[in-house]
Amino acid sequence: MSYRTSIVAFVSIGFLSASVGLGQSGPGGGGGRGAGPGLYNPATVETVSGVVQRVEQVKGKGGGRGYGIHLLLKTDKEEIAVHLGPGWYVEKQPLKIAPQDQIEVRGSRITYEGKPVILAAEVKKGDQVLKLRVAAGIPAWGGRGRRGA
Numbered sequence: 001m002s003y004r005t006s007i008v009a010f011v012s013i014g015f016l017s018a019s020v021g022l023g024q025s026g027p028g029g030g031g032g033r034g035a036g037p038g039l040y041n042p043a044t045v046e047t048v049s050g051v052v053q054r055v056e057q058v059k060g061k062g063g064g065r066g067y068g069i070h071l072l073l074k075t076d077k078e079e080i081a082v083h084l085g086p087g088w089y090v091e092k093q094p095l096k097i098a099p100q101d102q103i104e105v106r107g108s109r110i111t112y113e114g115k116p117v118i119l120a121a122e123v124k125k126g127d128q129v130l131k132l133r134v135a136a137g138i139p140a141w142g143g144r145g146r147r148g149a
Helices: 143-147
Strands: 006-009 021-024 045-059 067-074 079-086 102-112 115-125 128-131
Touching (some): 045 115
Antiparallel strands (some): 006 021, 045 067, 102 115, 115 128
C-alpha cells in the first residue's frame, strides 16, 4: 500500500524558529520523491560538521500518521536545521544520532521561508555512515533510491 506524500514541518523550540515544509513518502510508496519535487538540489550540496543540539520527531501538517526526523546542528558558523527523513526509515538504521553527538552532514542546502535548511544525503558519526539519498537526491527510503548510489 502506498501512502500519499505528506508535508513535514520543522517546529522550533527555544532559540531556533524555523519552519521547513518537507515531504515524506510512506513505506513502499511515493515513487521515491521524498522531500518533494524540486527541493533537493544537487548543485547546492555541501558538507558541514558540528554538534547535535536536538533531535526531534516532527509530525506532518496534513494530520497523517507519519513523522520526520529532524535535528538542529551547531557548526562553527551557525545553527542549522537538518532533515534526515521519515521516522519509519531513519529509526530502522543502525546509526543512532543523539544530542551532543559530533557529526558530519552532506546534503543540499536550501532556503525555505527565509531560513537555511539542509536536506541530508549522508550523515557520518565516527566511522559509521547513514546513507539517506543517492547523488541525484533520490531518497533511499523509496522508489529508485533503494537500488543504491
